[in-house]
Amino acid sequence: MSAYQEVVEISYQQLLQFAGNMLLVKNRDGVKFWVMSEQAFHSLTAKQKKQLEKDGALIYAPLYTIEKNWRRQCTVYDGGSVWGRKLGRLYLIDERRET
Numbered sequence: 634m635s636a637y638q639e640v641v642e643i644s645y646q647q648l649l650q651f652a653g654n655m656l657l658v659k660n661r662d663g664v665k666f667w668v669m670s671e672q673a674f675h676s677l678t679a680k681q682k683k684q685l686e687k688d689g690a691l692i693y694a695p696l697y698t699i700e701k702n703w704r705r706q707c708t709v710y711d712g713g714s715v716w717g718r719k720l721g722r723l724y725l726i727d728e729r730r731e732t
Contacts (some may be wrong), residue, residue, distance in 0.1 A: 657689055666690050666692050674691060
C-alpha cells in the first residue's frame, strides 16, 4: 500500500450491503469515480462518503435484483463484483470497437 492511500473501514452490516464491492475507475480524461450499487451507497456514513470523495465522485446504480440473487448463491466471503464483471465487459466491447 502506498503512502497516499487511505483505508476506509466498513462494518459487517455494510459488508452485507455490498459496501465492499466498489471500484475506483478512471475515464479517458483521467477523472476518477467510485462506482457502486445504490444499496452500498446508502449504507455508507457521511464520513465514509467524504473520505471516498477525496479520490473521486461517487456514482451508484440500483442493482437490487442482482445483489438479491447473488446473496442466495454465494457467501459474503466468496468475492467477486458485479461492477468488475460489468466494467470488464464494457472494456472488452470498447476495445473491439477500436480495432
